[in-house]
Amino acid sequence: MHHTWMRYFTPGPVHHRLGLVCLGVGLQHGALPAVGPRTLGHHVAVVIGAGAGWCRTSDGRTHPVTAPALLWLVPGVPHHYGAGPGRGWDEAFVGFTGPAVAAYTELGCIEPDRPVVPLTDATGPRAAVARIARAARRGNPLLEIETSAGVHELLVALRRARADADDDPVLQALARDAFLPLSVAQHAARHGMTPAELRSAVRRGAGCGPKDYLLGIRLGRAKELLAATELPVAAVARRVGYDDPAYFSRLFTRRVGTAPVRFRARQSAAGPSRSA
Template sequence: MYHTWMRYFTPSPVHHRLGLVCLGVGLQHGTLPAVGPRTLDHHVALVVSAGSGWFATPEGRRAPVTAPALIWLVPGVPHHYGADPDTGWDECFVDFTGPATATYTELGYIEPERPVVALADPAAARAVVGRVARAARRGNPLLEVETGAAVHELLVALRRARADLAPDGDPVLQALARDAFQPLSIAEHAARHGMTPAELRTAVRRGAGCSPKDYLLGIRLGRAKELLAATELPVAAVARRVGYDDPAYFSRLFTRRVGTAPVRFRAQQGRTVPGGWSQRVPDPDDPPMLTSGGPGGAT
C-alpha cells in the first residue's frame, strides 16, 4: 500500500524570467512503484526521509538509497529508481526549472554527477516542501512567485543538509574567513593549511562554490562596504583594514566588482552614527524595535 499526493503547475514566460520556477510538488509514502526508466526535461529534487530503496545509473548499475538521502534528477539524463518493495520509503519532491539552475550547478548546490547524496537531517528541506505544498492550494494568486522563491530556499536547505559538509562550511573556510583581511597570497593561505594551491581551490569550491580568490574578495569587499558606510575613515585606511596596501588598486578592484567607486558608495550608503554600528547580530525572533514608550525608547 502507498499514499500519493501531488500538484503540477505551468508558470508563464514572465515567471520564468525570475530565474527559477516550480513545476510541481509531491509527498508520497509506502511501497511506491518504481519510476522509469525515463528522461525528463527539467530538474527534480527528491528527498527520501525514511526507508530505503535503489537508484539505477544510466549504465544500469543499481546503487542503494538509504534515508535520509537526496536524489537529483537532471534534464536529459535517464534515471530509474524505486523504494524497497517490502518496506517502502517516505519521499517528497519538487520539480523545477529555469536559467538559474546553471548557476546553482556551477556553485555546487545541484550535483548532476552525484545523483544520490546522503543527508544529515532532511527536516529543513521537508519544511520547505511543505510550504510549497501549502502554496499549491487552488486559486492562490501568488502561486508561481511563492513556489519559485521556495525553490531557491530548498536548494539552500539541501546544501546545508548534506552529510559530507558542515552546514556553515568546513574548517578551511572558517580559517580563510578569519584570515581574510591579512595581505596573504592564495599560496600563503594554502601553506597555512598544509595544502597546495590546487588542493585549496578544490576544498573551497566544494564548500563555497567559488574560487579562494572570489571567496576572500567577497569577505573583504563586504567589510569595506561596512567601513565606508559606517565610518569616516579615509579610503586608504579602509583599504588597509581589509588587506590592501595599495589604495589605488583597492579602488579599482572595488569599482570593478561593486560597480561604483568607494567614495561614491559612501555618498550613497553612509550611515554614520555616534558610537558606531552594533556588532551583535539581532535575534530574528526579538529584533530591535521602538518600544511603546515613544521616542527614545529604542531597544
C-alpha cells in the same frame, strides 16, 4: 499500501524570468511503486525523509538509498528508483527548471554528477517542500511566484543539509585569515596544500575560487566600515588586507560598481550614526 499527493504547474514566460520555476510538487509515503526507467526534460529533487530503497543510474549501477537522502534527477539522463520492500519510504519531490539552474550548478547547489546525495537531516528541505505544497493550493493568484521562491529556498536548504557540507575547516580558516595580506599561494602553504589543491577545496565547498571567496569577505567588511565609520578609505583598505589604497579603490569600484567614497556617501544619507 501507499499514499500520494501531487500538483503540476505550467508557468508562463514572465515567470521563467524569475530564474527558476516550479513545475510540480509531491508528497508520498509507503510502499510506493518503482519509478522508471524514464528520462525527463527538467530537474527533480527527490528528498527521502525516512526508509530505504535503491536508485539505478544510466551506467547500469544500482546505488543503495538510505534516508535522509536526496535523489537528483537531471534532464536527459535516464533514471530508475524505488523504495525497498516492506514499509517503503517517505519522499517529497519538486520539479523545476529555469536559467538560474546553471548558476546553482556552478555554485555546487545542484550536483548532476551525484544521483544520490546523503543528507545530515531532511527537516530543512522537507520544510521548504511543505511551503511549496501550501502555495500550490488551487486558486492561489501568487502560485507561480511563491513556488518559484520556494525552489530557490529548497536548493539552499539542500546544500546546507548535504552530509559533506558541515563546517569546512579550510573555508573557516580562509574566513579567519581573510584580512591578512596573503596571496592564494601563501594561504595554500599555511594549510600544507598546493594552490591547485586549495582551489579545488574552496570550489567544492563554496562554489567559487579562493580569490573570489576572499574578495567577497573583504569587500563585505569594507562596505561595513565605509557605512558605519569615518575611517579614511586608505585605513579601510588596510583593515581588509590591501596595503595599496589605489588598488583597493579600483578593485572596489570594479566589483561593486561605484567608488568607495561614493558608496559611503550613498549609505550616509539615511544610515546610522558612525563611530570609529
